[in-house]
Amino acid sequence: MGFKEYCFKKSLWVFHFGGASCNNCDIEILDCLTPRYDIERFGMQLVGSIRHADVLLVNGSINQKDRIRLLEIYRQAPKPILVVAIGACGCTGGIFAEGNTFAGPVDKIIPVDAYIPGCPPKPEAIIAGIVKLMKK
Amino acid sequence: MAKDLLYYLVFPGFLFLAVTGGFLSWADRKVTAWLQFRKGPPLLQPFYDFFKLLLVKETILPAKGSPMTFLLAPVLGLTGAALSGVLILLPAFGMKSGFSGDIIVLFYLLTIPSLTYIIGALAAGNPLASIGASREMKLIISYELTFLLIIAAVILKADMAIRLGDIIATQQDRGAFCGSISGVLLFVAFLFCMQAKLGFVPFDMPEAETEITHGCFIEYSGTAYSLVKLTKYMMLFILPAFICTLLLGGLRSDGIHLLWTILKFMGVLLLITLIRNTNPRLRIGQAMRFFLIWMNLLVLTAIILSYYDL
Numbered sequence: 260m261g262f263k264e265y266c267f268k269k270s271l272w273v274f275h276f277g278g279a280s281c282n283n284c285d286i287e288i289l290d291c292l293t294p295r296y297d298i299e300r301f302g303m304q305l306v307g308s309i310r311h312a313d314v315l316l317v318n319g320s321i322n323q324k325d326r327i328r329l330l331e332i333y334r335q336a337p338k339p340i341l342v343v344a345i346g347a348c349g350c351t352g353g354i355f356a357e358g359n360t361f362a363g364p365v366d367k368i369i370p371v372d373a374y375i376p377g378c379p380p381k382p383e384a385i386i387a388g389i390v391k392l393m394k395k
Numbered sequence: 396m397a398k399d400l401l402y403y404l405v406f407p408g409f410l411f412l413a414v415t416g417g418f419l420s421w422a423d424r425k426v427t428a429w430l431q432f433r434k435g436p437p438l439l440q441p442f443y444d445f446f447k448l449l450l451v452k453e454t455i456l457p458a459k460g461s462p463m464t465f466l467l468a469p470v471l472g473l474t475g476a477a478l479s480g481v482l483i484l485l486p487a488f489g490m491k492s493g494f495s496g497d498i499i500v501l502f503y504l505l506t507i508p509s510l511t512y513i514i515g516a517l518a519a520g521n522p523l524a525s526i527g528a529s530r531e532m533k534l535i536i537s538y539e540l541t542f543l544l545i546i547a548a549v550i551l552k553a554d555m556a557i558r559l560g561d562i563i564a565t566q567q568d569r570g571a572f573c574g575s576i577s578g579v580l581l582f583v584a585f586l587f588c589m590q591a592k593l594g595f596v597p598f599d600m601p602e603a604e605t606e607i608t609h610g611c612f613i614e615y616s617g618t619a620y621s622l623v624k625l626t627k628y629m630m631l632f633i634l635p636a637f638i639c640t641l642l643l644g645g646l647r648s649d650g651i652h653l654l655w656t657i658l659k660f661m662g663v664l665l666l667i668t669l670i671r672n673t674n675p676r677l678r679i680g681q682a683m684r685f686f687l688i689w690m691n692l693l694v695l696t697a698i699i700l701s702y703y704d705l
């Protein structure tokens with residue numbers, strides 16, 4: 260592993276995109292930042308601007324309106340960017356998969372690097388998923 | 396000539412400032428983590444962040460802005476920070492005694508980083524960035540008067556010496572300025588000015604993450620943002636060094652004094668971090684009132700007290 264990749268993997272900054280979520284996944288993502296789980300150990304930070312992000316966390320079912328915004332956010336992100344789909348809705352569509360306004364799971368809209376299923380996934384599962392992403 | 400170049404680029408200059416500033420930034424984050432009962436980032440984290448931004452990430456230019464100004468602003472800010480660092484550290488380590496009036500030059504050089512944040516933010520063409528820029532501007536207006544008054548008080552206490560070397564020499568003769576009542580008042584006011592200059596929490600409204608998502612720096616990415624980060628690391632070293640020089644008797648690096656210097660320095664850093672972690676963010680109007688009325692009154696009291704040698 261080269262120096263560049265090593266630095267990249269040691270400092271993944273996370274940007275959180277919530278689609279039409281029921282907020283359970285959002286709360287579990289916030290849990291990762293709390294003292295108990297503390298993802299800053301791995302050098303991860305939650306950033307507010309997509310321009311600073313290295314990882315785009317997408318959760319919730321993506322409907323027609325979210326789709327446009329998700330594409331716009333992905334287009335504005337500085338490359339290389341990793342996309343992680345979190346929760347049943349992000350990975351497959353979950354219970355919304357046959358809804359009227361549903362615009363497809365995340366991987367139909369933008370390329371996804373890791374899937375973390377669960378409804379909602381535990382913080383341990385989210386951390387395990389991101390660590391797998393770092394080792395990839 | 397070659398020695399001067401070495402001063403500016405390697406020892407108290409660019410390289411030394413950047414590396415030490417990086418470690419200090421790690422210390423700041425680690426102490427923050429401890430205060431929140433977390434474990435905190437690894438030792439080399441600031442360097443990973445910097446090299447990732449510098450080497451890996453793409454730099455995006457604003458479509459509706461001025462790309463050249465946007466990119467040059469962080470370079471200018473870095474230059475200002477590095478120059479002020481050299482001018483402070485050469486007298487502080489006792490390598491040179493500085494030139495007459497360098498304390499006034501330093502006052503202007505220390506403003507340059509904040510000024511370039513404003514220029515860069517206004518060139519970005521983003522509404523949130525311009526809110527950040529306007530807040531930064533108001534913050535500069537409010538704390539610079541206090542900062543100037545503190546410097547005036549220090550000059551008064553040092554018998555009208557306007558050379559940094561002379562101020563340090565006076566303190567080494569008569570004990571640090573912080574040992575008197577007026578010195579303590581000045582120290583408190585300086586601490587808050589420093590907080591505002593660094594953009595730390597009670598005064599972080601120009602880059603409020605949760606409110607205007609990094610404000611001034613919202614459009615920066617890649618290399619340009621890495622330079623901004625480097626400027627921030629350097630300022631985290633320069634301003635505590637400046638307070639140690641002006642009020643705590645300079646940074647001596649011979650023998651046992653080295654330990655004392657490090658203790659002073661880490662003490663100041665710990666104070667900043669503690670203030671940062673135990674306070675909420677102020678509104679910009681509250682911050683202006685805080686500096687323009689209360690801090691100025693505090694420093695004026697200190698000036699009057701030091702006139703009577705207290």
